[in-house]
Amino acid sequence: MVVRKKIITFAAEQKSTTMKYPIGIQDFEKIIQNGYVYVDKTDLIYKLVTGGNIFFLSRPRRFGKSLLVSTLENYFLGKKELFQGLAIDSLEKEWAEYPVFHLDFNGINFTNPEALEESLRKFLESAEKKYGIETDNTQYGLRFMEIMETAHEKTGRRAVVLIDEYDKPLLDVMNTGIPSPVVAGEIKTLEDYNREILKGFYSVFKLADRHLQFVLLTGVTKFSQISVFSGFNQPDDISYDGRYDALCGITKEELLSVFKEQIKELGEANGMTEEETIAKLKRKYDGYHFSENMLDTFNPFSLLNCFEKKKFKDYWFSTGTPTYLVRLLANSRDNINELAGKYYPASEFVDYKATTQKPLPMIYQSGYFTIKGYNNRRDTYLLDFPNEEVRSGMVAVLSSDYFGDNSSPSTWINDVSDSLEAANLETFKLQLTSFLSNISYRFQRKTDEKECERYFQYTFYLIIQMLGRYNTYIEKETSQGRIDCVLECPEYVYIFEFKLNATAAVALKQIEEKGYALPYAADSRKLYKVGISFSSDTGTVNDFDYAPRE
Numbered sequence: 277m278v279v280r281k282k283i284i285t286f287a288a289e290q291k292s293t294t295m296k297y298p299i300g301i302q303d304f305e306k307i308i309q310n311g312y313v314y315v316d317k318t319d320l321i322y323k324l325v326t327g328g329n330i331f332f333l334s335r336p337r338r339f340g341k342s343l344l345v346s347t348l349e350n351y352f353l354g355k356k357e358l359f360q361g362l363a364i365d366s367l368e369k370e371w372a373e374y375p376v377f378h379l380d381f382n383g384i385n386f387t388n389p390e391a392l393e394e395s396l397r398k399f400l401e402s403a404e405k406k407y408g409i410e411t412d413n414t415q416y417g418l419r420f421m422e423i424m425e426t427a428h429e430k431t432g433r434r435a436v437v438l439i440d441e442y443d444k445p446l447l448d449v450m451n452t453g454i455p456s457p458v459v460a461g462e463i464k465t466l467e468d469y470n471r472e473i474l475k476g477f478y479s480v481f482k483l484a485d486r487h488l489q490f491v492l493l494t495g496v497t498k499f500s501q502i503s504v505f506s507g508f509n510q511p512d513d514i515s516y517d518g519r520y521d522a523l524c525g526i527t528k529e530e531l532l533s534v535f536k537e538q539i540k541e542l543g544e545a546n547g548m549t550e551e552e553t554i555a556k557l558k559r560k561y562d563g564y565h566f567s568e569n570m571l572d573t574f575n576p577f578s579l580l581n582c583f584e585k586k587k588f589k590d591y592w593f594s595t596g597t598p599t600y601l602v603r604l605l606a607n608s609r610d611n612i613n614e615l616a617g618k619y620y621p622a623s624e625f626v627d628y629k630a631t632t633q634k635p636l637p638m639i640y641q642s643g644y645f646t647i648k649g650y651n652n653r654r655d656t657y658l659l660d661f662p663n664e665e666v667r668s669g670m671v672a673v674l675s676s677d678y679f680g681d682n683s684s685p686s687t688w689i690n691d692v693s694d695s696l697e698a699a700n701l702e703t704f705k706l707q708l709t710s711f712l713s714n715i716s717y718r719f720q721r722k723t724d725e726k727e728c729e730r731y732f733q734y735t736f737y738l739i740i741q742m743l744g745r746y747n748t749y750i751e752k753e754t755s756q757g758r759i760d761c762v763l764e765c766p767e768y769v770y771i772f773e774f775k776l777n778a779t780a781a782v783a784l785k786q787i788e789e790k791g792y793a794l795p796y797a798a799d800s801r802k803l804y805k806v807g808i809s810f811s812s813d814t815g816t817v818n819d820f821d822y823a824p825r826e
Contacts, residue, residue, distance in 0.1 A: 295538065297580045302342035304350050308358050315530050315576075318364035320523050321347060324514070330481060330491040332511035333523070334498055336564075336643025338577040338592055340524035341494040342382060345440045348492060352376050352436040374436045374489055375427035377403060377420075381441040386448035389457040392470050396477060403427075416473070417480040424480075424487040434489035442478075443495035445470045451603040471499075481511075497641040498626075515641075516626060518567035525564060525573035531557070538583045545586040560588055563662035565647040578665060593669030598642060601635075602677055608635045611730070612674060613737035613750065615639065619649075619656040644670050671741040678738060679715055689742050696743075699768050701804065705820045708808075711739075712816035728812040729776045736761065736774060756790040769801050775809040780821035783807025793825055 298312035307314050324331065325348070335341050350358055354373035359365050379399050384391055396416050403423045404411065407430060413419050424435040449467045456469035463469050481491060493511060514520045522530075532539075532554075543553035557574070561582070564573040581591040605612065615636055625640040639645045640659060644666055649658030661667035688711055695704040712735070740748050740761050747764040761772040771792050773783035784807040787793065796803050803825040811818035 295583075297584045298343075299577070299580050299584060302346055304343060304346040305355070305358055307343075313534070313580075315526060315534055316362050317344070317523060318347070318351075318359060318362045319367065320520060321351065322364045322367045324520065324523070325351070325490055328512050329488060330511045332493045332495075332498065332513045332515065333520070334495055334513075334515035334641050335524045335566075336575075337496060338575075338595060339643070340576050342380070342440050344524055345378065345380075345438045345492065345494060348436075348490075349376050349378050349438055352490065372433065373431075374433045375424075375431050376436045376438065377423070377427075379437075379439045381439075381444040384444065386445040386470065387452065387454060387466070389454070389466055389469070392445045392473055396473070416477045420477065421480045421484050421487075424484050428487045434487055435484075436489050437481075437491045439491075439493045441495055442474075442493040443497055443499055445474060446499055447496060447600050450600050451607060496643075497638055516567050516622070518569040518571075521566050521569055521571040521573065524576075526576050526579055528558075528562070528572045528574070531574060531579070535579075535583060542583060542586055546588070556588060557582070558663075560664050561592075563646060563648070564643070565662075568647070568650040568652075568657070570647070570650065575663075575665070590665045590669050593665055598644065598670075598673065601639060601642060601644065602673060604635045604638055605674070606677065610635060611734040611737070612639075612670070613734055615659070616645065617658070617660045617750075619651060619654070619658050621656050625657070625659060667741065671738060675738045675742055678735075693743065696746075696763065696768065696770065697765050699802065699804065701806065701822050705817065708820075709817040712810075715815070725776070725812060732774065732776060732810050736772075756792070759787075759790075759792045764801070767801055769796055769799060769803045770806055771803065772806045772808060775807070777812055778809050778819075780807035780809050780819040783809060784821060784823060796825075 296310070296312045298307045298314070301307055301312065304314075306312075321344075333341065333344075351364070351368075352374045353376055354371045356365075356368075356371040359368075377399075381395065384395055386392055400416065400419050400423065403409075404419070407423060407426045409422060409426055411419055411422065413422070424437075427435050446467060449465070449470060452465075452467070454466040456463050456466050458469065463472060481488070491511065498513065498515070514523075526534075539553050539557070540550055542548075542557075543550050546553070548556065557579070558572075561575045561578040562572050564575065565571065566573065575592050577595070578591040582588060620636065624634075625637045625645075636645075636659070644661065645659040646662040647657045648660045648662075650656075651658075661670065688707065692704060692707050695701070695707060715735070737750055740750060740763065743763065747762075749759070749762040752759040752762050759771060760774045761770075763770045763772070771787055773787050773792075775783045784805055787805045787807070793803055793805065804822050805825070806822040807820070808817060809819040810816065
């Protein structure tokens with residue numbers, strides 16, 4: 277496990293009421309000069325810059341990638357005064373100034389067909405003006421090559437290239453079908469068009485090695501079709517390197533060391549003990565793991581917002597809907613319930629190729645799944661939602677797309693919650709039947725029984741996951757088999773068994789024969805066994821029965 281040797285924050289000596297949180301601020305210089313809290317990562321940064329020269333780092337959005345890039349920019353510009361008191365202050369002796377080229381794709385809408393070329397032109401023209409270069413060349417990669425060569429000659433130092441969110445021009449248009457502004461050969465969509473432009477631009481790193489001091493590309497995902505990830509001088513992918521687990525995000529050690537007073541204040545504001553507050557912070561915002569080291573990492577954006585507003589809300593997910601993932605899953609053969617909570621070899625989720633047949637790598641690299649376990653013997657990784665915030669947000673988005681606006685799932689969930697908390701199963705039966713009737717057309721189009729069963733399973737997975745205020749377990753394993761669903765309310769426990777084109781009695785018999793209720797033998801809550809059968813003809817409930825534990 278990576279252990280942080282030293283944690284320093286500006287404002288750490290201040291009272292918690294005066295601590296300033298850099299929410300939405302990714303400028304290192306501004307954070308330091310204006311006294312915002314900064315969790316010191318500079319010992320890892322020093323290890324990075326002295327350990328190689330071309331790197332790629334994948335992390336979820338709003339996870340501190342832009343702040344990392346800004347910190348590196350200030351370091352390579354030799355701004356020693358900004359790093360006083362930080363770990364790197366005692367490590368770096370030279371503090372040399374390098375020519376730094378920082379290309380940031382954040383905040384640009386690349387569904388505009390001209391956006392990518394315009395952003396590259398502005399970037400190159402600014403650099404050419406700085407170094408007195410006049411050119412007639414229209415090839416972006418060759419122009420950048422000339423800029424780096426000239427900068428090297430004029431300064432006597434090799435170039436530093438920092439590209440933030442290198443993949444955004446592709447993510448914005450992935451699977452949208454937006455037509456290319458120029459149709460030639462295989463280039464038919466804007467996604468293909470942007471990919472070809474980026475291939476030409478990034479290919480310069482293969483040619484410019486003698487002019488490069490350091491290169492870092494950050495992004496959400498790794499597009500293997502981009503030439504920067506193939507051939508000579510490909511970047512060292514540190515996304516899953518345990519040495520750099522803590523490079524972005526906030527570890528539990530950092531949380532407890534830096535934000536001790538803030539945790540107490542948050543607990544007091546919500547009527548919770550310090551232990552309860554830490555536990556809830558962990559459930560809501562922790563759970564990210566970026567290697568088999570399993571170093572717990574908190575989402576920094578959500579954590580800082582929670583301390584600032586003193587409320588436990590879904591801050592990260594509310595800042596942007598993962599539309600590219602919804603599009604990918606909508607056209608995929610896999611549903612989210614068929615992907616979550618399973619073990620995979622690294623090859624299935626690390627290297628990405630943008631196809632609807634393989635949505636898993638994108639889901640993982642975007643931060644909606646993370647590593648939750650590692651099987652050393654088989655060298656496989658358990659992937660699942662990292663925490664409550666991501667699970668509830670993702671399920672809400674998928675449910676809205678799946679059920680449609682007419683079904684009003686949020687209102688329905690509140691009504692169902694009232695019924696389950698009161699053990700009013702007759703009302704729950706009517707609510708369930710009515711809800712399914714509104715979306716039954718989905719199943720009536722399925723002629724294959726296995727496909728009908730698969731879609732019923734997905735429907736109930738989304739429904740149960742929307743009841744996220746309770747402990748819910750889908751396909752819970754026991755010594756006798758898998759329980760379709762267990763739902764634990766404060767005063768009641770429900771064991772559900774679902775059947776297609778059968779009877780509720782068959783479902784109840786299976787619960788009894790398999791001993792699904794045995795793990796709750798000592799539980800003081802009242803337990804109900806619930807059997808539900810669905811009809812592939814009508815697309816809704818055709819039999820429903822229940823029995824209390826005897």
